[in-house]
Amino acid sequence: MTMDLRKAPFALDDGGVDWVESTLEIMTVEQKVGQVLCVYLHSTDMAEWTAWLAEREIEPGAMMLTARPRLDARTHVAELQEWSSIPLLIAGNLESGAVNFLSDTEAFANPMQVAATGDVLHAQRLAEHCARVANEVGITWAFAPVIDLAMNPQNPITNTRTFGSDPAVVAEFGAVYIEALESRGIATSPKHFPGDGVDDRDQHLATTSNDLDADSWWATFGEVYRRTIAAGTRTIMVGHIRQPALSRAARPGIADAELLPASLAPELVTGVLREQLGFNGLIVTDNSAMTGFTTVMARGEALAAALNAGVDMILGNVDVEEDFALLLAAVRDGRISGDRIDDAVRRVLAVKSSIGLPAGTDRADRDLPDVEQERAWRDEVAARAVTLVKDTQRLLPLDPARHRRVLVCVIGDEPTFYDPSGPFAPQFVDGLRARGFEVEQRTVPHVTTAVEASRLHERFDVFIYFAVHRFIGNANTSRVSWAPWQGFDAPRHVVTLPTALVSIADPYLLQDLPMVRTAINCYTPTPSTVDAAIAVLVGERPALGRSPVDPFAGHWDAAL
Structure with missing residues (x-):
């Protein structure tokens, strides 16, 4: 597919094209190699970090923020832009807001919470919130949205x-x-092209596979990517995920051992994404330090193979200095041709030109956060998304006159890399107490006995599992763990003590608690979500949400 910077998604005018071509023309080979690197920003000392890069003649094309306070992030980005001779793309995981990389903020709403409302207004508001935070900090590249399909409840990603x-x-x-x-x-x-959500493994730890047949892939993930490209996305991230059916269609007779993840597969990147789907924008890998990438071939071979497959930018490094040297050597010895590195850099520069970076990188004059308005938006999306999955025992609404003595057992509620917020159990317990309930709190796993578990109904009127069980990353499973040795803290008391599940995050917990007859899913750990869940529990609000996935994870008994 021939690149045309005047066509979507860049749509550059003559001045924009001239900036790209004139900038490319005067770049050294070292600068070109630097432009295809998106480096994680772990340092908090920009003078030290940029001096280290300059000493090695490394000038990255992009940097990705890692966790730091909001004010520090804004200061660090400004210092980096001042240092770089070519404006940097500053990336952030703007999936649910900025909670992944700003340590003093909270999520806005996870995509699944947004979808549970059934109203795209909330997707618009999520994007507007993300744009405002991005403008404040200086982010110009959103590694979002996640457009994977949650086909497999066991998928940990x-x-x-x-x-x-x-x-x-x-x-x-x-x-x-x-x-x-x-x-x-x-x-x-x-x-993550060609699409996560089919396998049940984590590409941080292994190369995974999207094993749909070709027709099924085109009818599902293929249609999602067609719509995505039509929406005008400037870049697409490819994962360390194989798509065997598409690879075999392009390369008849290919051996199983030769099947490559999309980040290394020319038939997927160039063949499907570029030629068949017609994507003219920039293609970036997922983090190249993931095991799903590093175990396929030797590092020097893999970095060159990714560029030759049609990737334009490498996200993440095992070792920044070594990766730069390996790519530089590949360009100099011809394993990456001059035309290929130029095309990759051309797309990197075209993204920068198309979003106005040559005219200035300070975006503080644009729409910035509005705390009160966005708090109201959070409250509304949380309230609209609460989903009453089932109440076959007709327990709700809870009433302190009938259910005064409450045992709350907390599952999870620990910070994770992707969402370090919380804990939320104190807010939940305080909310119940404020409404007249007497609450005792425990945490799973906790050591108890079969005798105590069988007699909980003598001390309590209702039992609530309050779950903030969320995606942690770098794990091939995401399931509830009960106390050894026989899980006496599991819901073995449901026959004698009415029991409810309130899941603030994971929508699939009924696969581990199928005997619980009342369940609410809420999808995002935020204070707004906790308030909305309590309001539904006690009948102050109806549950209006619709589950975007099968909350029973394919288990018929979980629906009883």
Whole structure:
């Protein structure tokens, strides 16, 4: 596919094209190699960090923020832009807001919470919130939205990071998010092509596979990517995920051992994404330090193979200095041709030109956060998304006159890399107490006995599992763990003591608690979500949400 910078998604005018070509023309080979690197920003000392880079002649094309306070992030980004001779793309995981990389903020809403409302207005608001934070800090590249399809409840990556399992819903909500950010001059990068959510493993730890047949892939993930591209996304992130059916269609007779993840597979990147789907924008890998990438071939071979497959930018490094040297050597000895490195750099520069970076990198004059308005938006999306999955025992609403003595047993509620917020159990317990309930709190796992578990009904009127069980990353499973040796803290008391599950995050917990007859899913750990869950529990509000996935995880008994 021939690159045309005047066509979507760049749509550059003559001045924009001239800036790209004139900048490329005077770049050294070292500068070109630097432009195809997106380096994680772990340092908090920009003078030291930039001096280290300059000493090695490394000038990255992009940097990705890691966790730090909001004010520090803004200061660090400004210092980096002042240092770099070519404006940097500054990336952030703007999936649910900025909670992943700003340590003093909270999530806005996970994509699944947004989808549970059934109203794309909330996708628009999520994007607007993300744009405002991005403008304040200086972020110009959103590694979002996640447009994977949550087909497999056992997948440890997708969960509430997706808009659900329905391709039409994911395409619609993803497109609204993309259009909103792109229209504000912030490049999006939907992920993770060719699509996560089918396998049950984590590509941080292993190369995974999307094993749909070709027709099924085109009818699901293929349609989502068509809509994504039509929405105007400037970039797409490819994962360390194989798609055997598409690879075999392009390379008849290919051996199983030769099947490559998309980040290294030319038939997927160039063949499917570029030629068949017609994507003209920039293609970036997922973090190249993941095991799903590093175990396929030797590092020097893999970095060159990714560029030759059609990737334009490498995200993440095992060792920044070594990766730069390996890529530089590959360009100099011809394993990466001059035309290929130029095309990759051309797309990197085209993204920068198309979002206005040559004219200036300070975006503080644009729409900035509005705390009160966005708090109201959080409250509304949380209230609209609460889903009453089942209440077959007709327990709700809870009433202190009938259910005064409450045992709350907390599952999870620990911070994770992707969402370090919380804890939320204190807010939940205080909310119940404020409404007249007497509450005792315990935490799973906790050591108890079969005798005590069988007699809980003598001390309590209702039992609530309050779960903030969320995606942690770097794990091949995400399930509830009960106390050894026989899990006496599991819900073995449900026959004698009415029991409810309130899941603030994971929508699939009924696979581990199928005997619980009342269950509410809420999808995002925020104070707004906790308040909304309590309001539904006690009958102050109806449950209006619709589950974007099968909350029973395919288990018929979980629906009883």
